[in-house]
Amino acid sequence: MSSRYKYFEAIEKHAWLLGILTAIFLSFGGLAEVLPLFVAANKVEAPEDVEPYDPLRLAGFETYVQNGCYVCHSQMIRHLGFETARYGQHSTAEESVYDRPMQWGSKRTGPDLARVGGKYTDEWHREHLKDPRSVVPSSNMPRYNWLEDKDIDAKRLQGSMRAMQRLGAPYTDEDIEQAAKAVEGKTQMDALIAYLQGLGIKNTPKSNPKAKEVPAS
Amino acid sequence: MQTQETYNDHVVRLFLLASVVWGLIGMSVGVFIAAELYWPNIDLNFPALTFSRLRPDHTFGVIFAFGGSALMGTCFYVVQRTGHVRLAYSKLAEFVFWGWQLSCVLSMLTMPFGLTQGKEYAEPEWWIDILIAIVWVAFAVVFFATLARRRIRHIYVANWYYGAFIIAVGMMHVVNNLALPVAMTRSVPIYSGVVDAMVQWWYGHNAVAFILTAGFLGMMYYFVPRQAQRPLWSYRFSIINFWALISVYMWAGAHHLMYTALPDWVQSVGMAFSLILVMPSWGSSANGLLTFNGVWHKLKDDAAAKFMVLSLIFYGAATMEGSIMAVKTVNTLSHYTEWTVAHVHSGSLGWVAMITIGSLYAMAPRVLGQEIHSKKAMEAHFWLHLCGTLIYVIAMWSAGIIQGLMWREIDADGSLVYSFLASFETIKPFFALRWFGGCLVLTGMVLMAWNLWHTASRARRETLEPIPVPTSDPVYGEVETQASPN
Numbered sequence: 029m030s031s032r033y034k035y036f037e038a039i040e041k042h043a044w045l046l047g048i049l050t051a052i053f054l055s056f057g058g059l060a061e062v063l064p065l066f067v068a069a070n071k072v073e074a075p076e077d078v079e080p081y082d083p084l085r086l087a088g089f090e091t092y093v094q095n096g097c098y099v100c101h102s103q104m105i106r107h108l109g110f111e112t113a114r115y116g117q118h119s120t121a122e123e124s125v126y127d128r129p130m131q132w133g134s135k136r137t138g139p140d141l142a143r144v145g146g147k148y149t150d151e152w153h154r155e156h157l158k159d160p161r162s163v164v165p166s167s168n169m170p171r172y173n174w175l176e177d178k179d180i181d182a183k184r185l186q187g188s189m190r191a192m193q194r195l196g197a198p199y200t201d202e203d204i205e206q207a208a209k210a211v212e213g214k215t216q217m218d219a220l221i222a223y224l225q226g227l228g229i230k231n232t233p234k235s236n237p238k239a240k241e242v243p244a245s
Numbered sequence: 246m247q248t249q250e251t252y253n254d255h256v257v258r259l260f261l262l263a264s265v266v267w268g269l270i271g272m273s274v275g276v277f278i279a280a281e282l283y284w285p286n287i288d289l290n291f292p293a294l295t296f297s298r299l300r301p302d303h304t305f306g307v308i309f310a311f312g313g314s315a316l317m318g319t320c321f322y323v324v325q326r327t328g329h330v331r332l333a334y335s336k337l338a339e340f341v342f343w344g345w346q347l348s349c350v351l352s353m354l355t356m357p358f359g360l361t362q363g364k365e366y367a368e369p370e371w372w373i374d375i376l377i378a379i380v381w382v383a384f385a386v387v388f389f390a391t392l393a394r395r396r397i398r399h400i401y402v403a404n405w406y407y408g409a410f411i412i413a414v415g416m417m418h419v420v421n422n423l424a425l426p427v428a429m430t431r432s433v434p435i436y437s438g439v440v441d442a443m444v445q446w447w448y449g450h451n452a453v454a455f456i457l458t459a460g461f462l463g464m465m466y467y468f469v470p471r472q473a474q475r476p477l478w479s480y481r482f483s484i485i486n487f488w489a490l491i492s493v494y495m496w497a498g499a500h501h502l503m504y505t506a507l508p509d510w511v512q513s514v515g516m517a518f519s520l521i522l523v524m525p526s527w528g529s530s531a532n533g534l535l536t537f538n539g540v541w542h543k544l545k546d547d548a549a550a551k552f553m554v555l556s557l558i559f560y561g562a563a564t565m566e567g568s569i570m571a572v573k574t575v576n577t578l579s580h581y582t583e584w585t586v587a588h589v590h591s592g593s594l595g596w597v598a599m600i601t602i603g604s605l606y607a608m609a610p611r612v613l614g615q616e617i618h619s620k621k622a623m624e625a626h627f628w629l630h631l632c633g634t635l636i637y638v639i640a641m642w643s644a645g646i647i648q649g650l651m652w653r654e655i656d657a658d659g660s661l662v663y664s665f666l667a668s669f670e671t672i673k674p675f676f677a678l679r680w681f682g683g684c685l686v687l688t689g690m691v692l693m694a695w696n697l698w699h700t701a702s703r704a705r706r707e708t709l710e711p712i713p714v715p716t717s718d719p720v721y722g723e724v725e726t727q728a729s730p731n
Contacts, residue, residue: 040399040484043392043408050409050491054416057495057518058447061511065443068508090431093363096297106504108577110653113661121506124438129364132442132505136581137282139665161285166670168285170295187427194425195435 077234080126080197081223083207084214085230086188087180088223091216092131095172102133103142103227116143116228123231126197138169143228153221175217182208251711252325253332254612259342260318261605261612262701264311265694267349268598271306272687278303279680283673293357301356301368307593308366308456310349315601316460317345317384320407322608323467324388327404328395329715338387344380348373360430366449367421371432374422381418385411396716402483406463409491413455421448439506443499450498457592459490461600462529465557468604469533472550473543478535482528489525493518500571503580512573519571526564533557548623552603555631559595563588578653583672584645587638594634594686602630602693609697614709618699626689626696633685636678644675 039045081089092098105111107118119142124130148156155162158176160169186207193199211219281288281296288294325332332338352369355361361368369377388411392404421444424432436444470477477483499507499515534557537543543550566588570579579585606623610616617623651671654662 043389043395043400046400046405047389047408047412050405051412051416053488053492054409054413054495056492057497058416058420061496061499061514062440062443062447065440065508065511068439094359094361094430095295096300096361096363098363098365099297099300102581104505106577106580108504108653110655110661111504113655113659114652114665119506121439124442124506126437128434128437128441129362129445130436130438130441131363132502134365134501134581135585137669140581164666166666166673168282168669168673168676170281170285170288170297171290172295173290174292181428184428184431188431188433191425191427191433195433195437 078122078125078231080192080199081226083185083189083203083210084219084222085226086207086223087185087211087214087216088219088221089127089131090185090188091175091220092223093129095175097141098131098133100133100135100137100169102136102140104132105140105142111140115140122233123228126192126231128192128195138167141224141227145225145227145229150221150225153224154217157217157220172217172220175220176215178216180211180214180216180219182211185211250331250714250716252714253321253335253338254712256332256335256338256342257318257322257608257612258701260314260321261609261697263342263346264314264318264601264605265690265697267306267310267314268601268690269687269694270353271303271311272683272690274299274303274306276680276683276687279676279683283676283680292359298357298359301361302353304366305349305352305356305368308452310353312456312460312597312601313345313349315605316407316410316456316464317341319464319467319604319608320388320410320460321391322612323401323403323407323463324391324395325714327397327401327467328391329397330391330394331714332387333390333394334387337383341380341384341387344376344383348377348380351376362422362424362432362434364421364434364445364448366452367418367445370430371422371424371426372429374418378415378419381411381415385415401467402477402480402487403463403467405484405487406459406466409487410455410460410463413451413459413491413495417448417451417455420444439508442502442505442507443511446501447495447498450501451495453592454490454494454497457597458494458526461597462490464604465529465533465553465600468600468607469536469553469557472547472553472603472607473537473540475536475538475540478532478538482532486525486528486532490522490529493521493525497522497571500576503571503573503576516571516573519568523565523568526568527561530557530561530564533560546620548620548627549603549606551627552599552606552630555627556596556599556603559591559599559634563592563596566591578649579645582645582648582652583641583675584649587641587645590634590641591638594630594637598634598686599630602626605693605697609700611712613700613704615700615704615707618696618703622692622696626692629685629689629692633682633687633689635682636685637682640675640678640682644672644679648672 039049105115105119112118152163158173159171160167186204189199189204189207278296278299288296292298321332321338351373355370356368360370362370388407392400424434426432434441466483496518497515499511500519503512534554537554544554569575570588606617648668651663651668656662
């Protein structure tokens with residue numbers, strides 16, 4: 029065995045050295061890819077004409093997250109011709125800047141929802157969420173009719189707003205205080221519909237009107 | 246006079262039992278949600294049984310509960326055998342077991358009721374994440390303390406992989422789950438939008454890398470030579486592959502976000518490293534397979550060896566497939582489709598489940614001091630598992646490629662040919678086929694549970710003798726003497 033091997037042998041015989049070297053080698057990839065994004069993230073600020081979710085839509089976002097909608101629906105239109113032809117202009121980083129966590133998704137058992145806002149009426153959404161097969165007979169989407177019986181926890185919603193405020197979302201204390209009133213008497217179904225109807229409209233800069241053109245799918 | 250030191254196989258047996266139970270639970274949930282995709286009304290309109298709420302129970306159940314328990318159990322088994330030493334801190338090891346089971350039970354019981362962070366593969370809420378982190382630190386302490394006490398100076402390569410698995414998963418779990426707690430049912434992640442996406446897939450991809458790959462490679466590097474009763478084909482090669490694997494894998498996560506709003510350079514770096522990854526992946530796969538050189542006849546009547554060989558073939562195939570899917574052009578077709586599901590399951594059912602099942606069948610007779618109850622049942626399990634996996638994967642490949650092609654079909658005037666619904670209706674029959682494949686795999690697992698239960702009950706009747714650690718003659722020998730674990 030070559031004499032150089034003895035340096036390597038030290039790693040094979042000392043657990044602490046092996047552990048430390050492993051940790052160092054593991055860190056490179058994460059540091060190289062994630063750190064620059066943190067720096068860049070400060071530049072990805074929502075344009076001035078985009079506001080963070082209003083209370084009802086934020087409650088809808090939470091309903092969307094808690095029911096795992098991201099398991100079957102993406103919110104990320106890729107920069108590809110056949111994607112933009114189907115769903116509208118490609119998604120931009122600014123559009124999800126207030127999403128904690130992001131809901132880009134990884135799988136489309138159902139269609140992309142990044143620009144679903146305004147495409148259907150509120151009533152259509154309500155019927156579809158209550159019983160998808162009443163509107164789309166061959167659909168395999170689950171029924172969410174029970175969302176109509178679920179109230180919005182206003183205290184928790186205010187807590188979320190306060191946490192987001194601490195993380196940089198431009199909510200005023202007044203916004204947070206009035207949130208309870210804004211969701212009073214609303215169900216999680218109402219909130220979810222309000223959230224869906226804002227997608228691709230309220231989170232998209234007005235300076236980007238192309239994004240709002242809804243192509244026929 | 247010192248009392249004879251014995252291996253701590255008690256905690257290994259507990260993990261063995263837990264992994265079989267979680268395997269049954271996780272895969273049953275999988276079969277049920279696969280059925281929901283074809284017969285959507287079988288959720289009985291009960292919120293917690295809804296597909297979207299139950300799906301994390303399947304992924305968490307099989308990856309962390311089944312895979313995690315199997316990894317911890319085999320890790321504790323291997324680190325003792327390759328170091329000729331009893332596991333350090335028996336009480337802490339016991340805590341690792343119960344703490345992990347508690348984490349799994351809490352996660353599985355809360356996620357279907359809407360307590361979720363909504364981060365794929367990291368759904369449990371913040372307070373469960375804290376528990377997981379504590380258990381993980383305890384796991385690391387037991388493992389590294391045992392390693393420090395070893396009587397064999399050279400650290401056998403299986404432990405390298407287990408060590409990397411422990412360090413990496415600990416790091417990723419903490420970084421990915423940083424959040425501001427709001428209530429027991431809600432926390433706000435400190436990352437948003439594009440940064441969250443990169444952190445999420447750095448985590449998600451490396452959960453695959455360090456749980457489903459490095460951890461199980463640790464298992465493979467011990468149990469394959471053990472079962473073949475041959476030294477590893479090339480010990481040096483295994484170490485080259487180790488450093489290559491751990492340094493390259495961490496870069497590859499961005500291939501989950503091709504053509505998205507993620508900066509282009511990150512996507513390209515992700516793709517390049519994903520291609521390089523073929524090398525260490527095929528290296529390990531070849532190393533394991535070539536270890537069987539000269540003893541291929543064992544495959545005739547040793548079902549455990551059969552599971553191992555097939556797992557290595559699936560590992561090679563799935564990693565090659567993964568690298569191909571990470572090519573940007575291919576990814577335009579495969580992303581968001583059932584092809585991803587096919588890829589995941591060729592890796593998880595083919596590689597992860599098969600190496601685990603093979604290792605459990607190899608380890609059980611040793612920790613239970615009994616021959617496996619029924620060899621025929623093992624054989625049947627092998628064929629059920631293989632057929633089920635092939636049916637599942639082929640169905641989802643077909644569905645994914647058909648779907649991907651329909652989505653991109655554009656006619657002469659530049660408009661889309663198929664609606665989304667048309668693509669869905671075309672692939673729907675494959676969902677039934679996938680469910681059937683899953684049923685076969687689950688049936689095999691039931692057979693294994695029955696088989697191990699009978700093996701264990703015979704062991705309990707004939708009181709188990711603890712196995713002494715060979716301490717009389719400490720070996721401070723050369724690398725070569727340790728190349729075959731014993």
